Amino acid sequence: MALNSSFDPLARPVDDLSYQQTNTAMEGHRFAKGCVCPQTKDQGTMLELSVIICAHNPRPHYLRRVLEALRSQTLPKQQWELLLIDNSSSDPLMAGCDLSWHPNGRHILEIELGLSASRQRGICESVGSVLVFVDDDNVLDPNYLSAARSIGIEWSKLGTWGSGAIIPEFELEPPESLKEFLPYLALRDADVARWGNVHAVESTPWGAGLCVRRKVAAAYCRLNEQSALKLTGR
Numbered sequence: 001m002a003l004n005s006s007f008d009p010l011a012r013p014v015d016d017l018s019y020q021q022t023n024t025a026m027e028g029h030r031f032a033k034g035c036v037c038p039q040t041k042d043q044g045t046m047l048e049l050s051v052i053i054c055a056h057n058p059r060p061h062y063l064r065r066v067l068e069a070l071r072s073q074t075l076p077k078q079q080w081e082l083l084l085i086d087n088s089s090s091d092p093l094m095a096g097c098d099l100s101w102h103p104n105g106r107h108i109l110e111i112e113l114g115l116s117a118s119r120q121r122g123i124c125e126s127v128g129s130v131l132v133f134v135d136d137d138n139v140l141d142p143n144y145l146s147a148a149r150s151i152g153i154e155w156s157k158l159g160t161w162g163s164g165a166i167i168p169e170f171e172l173e174p175p176e177s178l179k180e181f182l183p184y185l186a187l188r189d190a191d192v193a194r195w196g197n198v199h200a201v202e203s204t205p206w207g208a209g210l211c212v213r214r215k216v217a218a219a220y221c222r223l224n225e226q227s228a229l230k231l232t233g234r
Helices: 058-070 115-125 143-156 176-185 214-228
Strands: 003-006 047-055 081-086 105-109 128-134 137-140 165-168 210-213
Touching: 047 058, 047 115, 047 143, 058 137, 081 115, 105 115, 115 128, 115 214, 128 143, 128 214, 143 210, 210 214
Parallel strands: 003 137, 047 081, 047 128, 081 105
Antiparallel strands: 003 165, 128 210
C-alpha cells in the first residue's frame, strides 16, 4: 500500500497546447478497445476534478481501503467524479465494488490490457478540468483532493503536480539490506515543495496521486494517437 498526504508540484507550461476531447461520458459498463479524444466536451458537464482508478485484478482488501479513503475526502462529492477503470479483470469489478455512495461514480471496462490504455480510457471518459490518477493500492489523505484543487487554482501554470509524501505500508517489513533500494519504488517524503520546467527526479510527480490538467492529458492522448510509436503495457 502507498499512503499519500502532501504535494510536490512540477511546473509544465500549458498555455500553448491545443487539444480535443470526447463527449463519451457514459454511465455503467461500456465495452471498447481504446479511445481517442476527438471532440470538445460540453463545458456545462465539467466538474472540478476527475479521480481515475485503473485496476487489473486488484487485491480486494486493498481496493476497498482505496475507495474508503476516497469516500472520506473533505472535498464535497458534487465537485468531483470517480471513475473505476476495470482493465479486463478476471472477476468484473462492477460486481464487487459498490460506487453508489458517489453521485458521480462510474464503472468503465477497458479490454485492452495495460496501464497506458486504461489511463487513456479514463482521460477520454472523464469530464473534470483536473484529472487525479489513483492507484488501486493508493490510500489518499482525507484532504488530498481538496489540496489538489487548491493547487490547481492557485498555480494556473502547472500542467502536472503530485504527492510530496508517498509513504509505504508493508505487509512484511523489508530487511535492512533492501531498504537502500526503497526510493526506486517511487516513494518519497519531501520536506519542501519542488517544481521545474525540466526533467528532474526531485520535482517529478509519481503516478500515485498524479494530478494532470485536462489540457495536458488531452495533448498526451493526441500525441500517442499520431505517433508511430505506440505505448503498450505501462
